[in-house]
Amino acid sequence: QKEVEQDPGPLSVPEGAIVSLNCTYSNSAFQYFMWYRQYSRKGPELLMYTYSSGNKEDGRFTAQVDKSSKYISLFIRDSQPSDSATYLCAMRGSGKLIFGQGTELSVKP
Amino acid sequence: ETGVTQTPRHLVMGMTNKKSLKCEQHLGHNAMYWYKQSAKKPLELMFVYSLEERVENNSVPSRFSPECPNSSHLFLHLHTLQPEDSALYLCASSQEGIAGYTFGSGTRLTVV
Numbered sequence: 482q483k484e485v486e487q488d489p490g491p492l493s494v495p496e497g498a499i500v501s502l503n504c505t506y507s508n509s510a511f512q513y514f515m516w517y518r519q520y521s522r523k524g525p526e527l528l529m530y531t532y533s534s535g536n537k538e539d540g541r542f543t544a545q546v547d548k549s550s551k552y553i554s555l556f557i558r559d560s561q562p563s564d565s566a567t568y569l570c571a572m573r574g575s576g577k578l579i580f581g582q583g584t585e586l587s588v589k590p
Numbered sequence: 591e592t593g594v595t596q597t598p599r600h601l602v603m604g605m606t607n608k609k610s611l612k613c614e615q616h617l618g619h620n621a622m623y624w625y626k627q628s629a630k631k632p633l634e635l636m637f638v639y640s641l642e643e644r645v646e647n648n649s650v651p652s653r654f655s656p657e658c659p660n661s662s663h664l665f666l667h668l669h670t671l672q673p674e675d676s677a678l679y680l681c682a683s684s685q686e687g688i689a690g691y692t693f694g695s696g697t698r699l700t701v702v
Contacts, residue, residue, distance in 0.1 A: 513689035524680050524693035582632040
């Protein structure tokens with residue numbers, strides 16, 4: 482079993498839709514949870530960071546962590562064509578960062 | 591310059607060539623990483639350097655040789671590569687006490 486599982490998609494939605502991206506994990510020692518966004522031909526950039534359980538909101542983006550279920554989510558409200566990218570979840574305990582496979586998102590005008 | 595800078599952005603090399611990828615971080619971080627990203631596959635961690643010392647080598651073939659001369663610079667020396675080595679090579683850096691990594695834009699490598 483992989484430490485981090487993420488549906489690779491691709492996911493295609495119309496502009497304005499609410500997008501839900503998810504990851505599950507198996508290591509209960511993970512405490513730091515991140516979402517990276519990667520545009521085509523670019524490196525990943527840190528989008529959201531959450532420590533332990535709970536929600537964090539930044540504009541149209543909301544990150545949720547449920548440690549009891551070992552499940553994290555990223556919600557994008559009012560999605561825009563500029564949100565089209567690959568979204569990677571990442572998490573760590575005291576060791577190195579472990580990445581999910583990435584979900585490819587396309588937002589159609 | 592800010593962040594993590596990688597050069598060249600694109601590289602085409604023959605299987606018998608020798609080339610090097612360069613990474614420079616301007617963030618004062620104390621750890622640096624090389625990742626390989628192939629199409630439709632997860633990021634593959636290749637090497638980790640902490641305080642200029644290699645602390646991890648994930649069973650990477652010897653045709654890839656890393657070098658970290660100081661905490662700001664990281665190189666990946668390439669020789670006698672195979673076509674399956676064609677991928678996006680990403681450099682990242684981090685600082686103890688900060689959870690995330692900062693990535694460069696990558697070098698798109700094509701082996702012909």
